[in-house]
Amino acid sequence: MDIKMMDEVTIIDSDGQEVARGTVANINKYREPDTQYAIYVDGYSDLVFVGKDQLQKKVN
16 A cells, blocks of 8 residues: 555554544654654644554545
8 A cells, every 4th residue: 555645544543443534744754663654634733643554545
């Protein structure tokens, strides 16, 4: 799965259940693997940092 900036994604928990939806704001390969993706989450006023294994790309 190739995730790029501005992709719409779903954040999932360890059981694969949806936690939130948002848009990729930044990808930083120098951060720890579990915080490389900065996500603008719908309904939040700040960024959420997650790893690639917590993301599912929204398919149009």
